[in-house]
Amino acid sequence: MNVTLQTERERTQPAGFDIPFVREMAEITQHMWKNGWDERNGGNVSYLLKEEEVAPYMDIHQVIRTITPAFSVQELAGQYFIVTASGKYFKNVLADPEGNLGVLRVSADGQELEVLWGLKGGANPTSELPTHFMSHIERLKIDPNHRVVMHNHATHVLAMTFIHELHEARFTKTLWQMCTECVVVFPDGVGIIPWMMPGSNEIGRATAEKMQEYHAVIWPQHGIFGTGTTIDEAFGLIETIEKAAQVYMLVAGHDIRQRITDEQLRALALQFGVTPRPGVIEGEPN
Ligand code: 2HA
Ligand code: ZN
Numbered sequence: 518m519n520v521t522l523q524t525e526r527e528r529t530q531p532a533g534f535d536i537p538f539v540r541e542m543a544e545i546t547q548h549m550w551k552n553g554w555d556e557r558n559g560g561n562v563s564y565l566l567k568e569e570e571v572a573p574y575m576d577i578h579q580v581i582r583t584i585t586p587a588f589s590v591q592e593l594a595g596q597y598f599i600v601t602a603s604g605k606y607f608k609n610v611l612a613d614p615e616g617n618l619g620v621l622r623v624s625a626d627g628q629e630l631e632v633l634w635g636l637k638g639g640a641n642p643t644s645e646l647p648t649h650f651m652s653h654i655e656r657l658k659i660d661p662n663h664r665v666v667m668h669n670h671a672t673h674v675l676a677m678t679f680i681h682e683l684h685e686a687r688f689t690k691t692l693w694q695m696c697t698e699c700v701v702v703f704p705d706g707v708g709i710i711p712w713m714m715p716g717s718n719e720i721g722r723a724t725a726e727k728m729q730e731y732h733a734v735i736w737p738q739h740g741i742f743g744t745g746t747t748i749d750e751a752f753g754l755i756e757t758i759e760k761a762a763q764v765y766m767l768v769a770g771h772d773i774r775q776r777i778t779d780e781q782l783r784a785l786a787l788q789f790g791v792t793p794r795p796g797v798i799e800g801e802p803n
Pocket of ligand 1: 558716
């Protein structure tokens with residue numbers, strides 16, 4: 518009886534659902550889509566995997582095909598990633614992980630990507646791969662446990678970039694002031710780059726440079742990049758920033774009768790043992 522049920526369940530699961538990191542990617546992209554952050558083919562995720570996590574589920578000696586990216590990444594040679602595919606819709610990942618996700622290994626010389634699973638039907642890795650890889654490189658220098666880079670078009674973050682000045686410290690302070698727990702969740706604040714062409718190596722370099730100091734980077738009139746040691750952490754960071762931006766968009770233009778004070782921000786940091794980025798609470802000259 519149990520055997521029959523098991524078989525039935527397996528039959529109704531999309532291919533790949535037995536692989537924990539595939540399932541995690543399929544579920545998180547569905548959450549992002551349901552939040553309205555990933556219209557059409559918007560958004561991309563890359564997740565650094567350990568060889569011992571990958572090997573039980575696929576033949577790591579069987580390269581399905583190789584892809585030559587427009588940039589070389591010696592720093593990531595031999596590393597394994599699961600990534601979302603270019604031009605594919607987050608809406609569809611859950612039903613067809615193999616067509617919308619791919620597991621790749623960076624070749625030993627850092628010049629090629631070796632596809633080990635997925636990217637069915639000739640799909641390619643995300644168009645934002647330069648930003649993802651360059652950001653992984655920078656975050657890993659700071660935190661050896663870093664694993665995840667996540668991009669989406671979080672609605673209120675995007676809206677806020679139209680009406681708030683794009684000054685990192687002042688933008689960060691506004692976000693911290695919107696929800697009590699913000700300063701605790703992202704004490705390093707948010708980095709902001711100028712508007713740039715998506716998909717380019719240039720936006721990759723500019724974003725990665727900010728990643729030397731920030732876990733999250735905002736692309737004006739486009740969206741946000743969040744990073745973390747787990748899918749949950751990167752998602753939770755974006756969720757928290759988005760919530761703050763939503764509150765900002767709700768209160769902007771209204772009479773503010775009370776707010777979180779600078780003293781309260783400092784007290785929160787002390788209570789939760791975090792160090793707020795210097796120059797944010799007190800403001801900085803310029
Ligand atoms: O199309 O979000 O930034 C995917 C994107 C590009
Ligand atoms: Zn985007």
